[in-house]
Amino acid sequence: MNRDRLQKPSNIKAYLTFILFILLVWGSAVRVDADLGKLILGFPEMGRILREMWPPDWGYFPKIADAMLETIRMAILGTTFGAILAVPISLLSARNITRSPILYLSARLMMNLIRTIPNLLLAALFVAIFGIGPIAGIGALTLFSFGLIAKLTYESLETIEKEPLEAMTAVGATKSQLIVFGVIPQILPQFISYVLFTFEVNIRAAAVLGLVGAGGIGLYYDRTLGLMQYERASSIILFTLAIVLLIDYFSVKIREKLI
């Protein structure tokens, strides 16, 4: 047996990686002015805020109920429009349905580009376009849902069974017949499940879009925290949490039944 083989492999690479990593973290800390002292000094301030948040101003609920309903509306419509847009793109992106690489690669590129833009940023763009209000939020959620649903759907489209499709092609089905009778029945439960999942994500997103003026409850976070009405802010947080958890609960129930 060769003696060298028994030697421990050199650890230099690991050490260098570690040192580089530490340097990166240290550099970042310097760059962002991270300062433990500042955090410790900030603690009493945070403690004060948290103390003032309790008890929440329960009387504030009726005032924000309309904004909360608007948030839910935005999420419903954004998810719906996004889902509708996602159908053609996910069909175009799936390799087993669209044969031409130029088509499916360019469809995927478009989808991935949209997915890189964070939703609050989309919201800020749509506020510039449509003006302040829920329409901007719906626009942002539409694009965001479109990216998410299209990606999830095309990935499951690529795993569908190909036998029914082959049988249909053999008896001379057209492309649209193939999609309506061969693809959609196989993918529908997953698709609905993805739409519901996106809806869950969108409710959370819609709750903060108001921070950039895109409608919904987010506006009130800014307003109450800005005016230091912490007991109101905490009632908004609790209200939002309750709605999010409620919707999550039902959505998860339905999704469990679907798949």
Next chain:
Amino acid sequence: MKHKVNKQRKKHWRGWFVAFLVILVYIWAFQGLPFAEIKSTAGEVTASIFSGLLHPDWNYVYDPEGEDLLRGLLDTLCIALLGTVIAAILGIPFAFWAANNLSRRRWVSGSGKVFFSIVRTLPELILALIFVVAVGPGSYAGVLALAFHSFGMLGKLYAEAIESIDFGPAEALAAAGATRLQILWFAILPQVFSAFLSQTIYRFELNVRAASILGMIGAGGIGTPLLFALSTRHWERVGIILLGIILMVTMIDLLSGHIRKKLA
């Protein structure tokens, strides 16, 4: 046979009921929307945003004095990195608390799980708003917000990784008389290390996206100049910042995907 027909009829009715409910929800959703309030300049602004994307303000990429795109993106990356690292360091000990296979008492891991889910429920942006009040506006508030939220996420994922380990090596070491610390170091950590690393890197990827919008509420990074450019209708600058963010996020995604594939 009759039973089957009945069941089918029941299913049929349920389908109609669901459809009816869905239609009601949509009528409600469309009702309260002020479609009439769309600004008449909408088309014009969309066109200018696209023209801004096509003719970005290249001078903004690097500006020796003052603010520029590269510095904004660097800040964003720093916020994401630091937030992720703090969360990962804090998350590991807490994850051992929440993992249900390491302690004999159920309530210990149960309370850990509840703790993480409470931490997770607060969205990053709301946290950022609170931290902006506490430590003042700037990147540091963003770091703390990301660290807090990621801590909740990573802690849960780490705990799940610990729960899926194989106890064989740990039992063998215990039989040979190893101390608890030695068991942890030589039998448990090596099993979870790559899962921890992979989840942390994925979290970093998500945090880069999050960090690029934190600036819109005053928590540092590229979001601040973007919001400023949007509100002053400086479309060429909006274009270059958008391109910068898209490029950065894509590169981080590719890199992180590559590393995670290697780890798996």
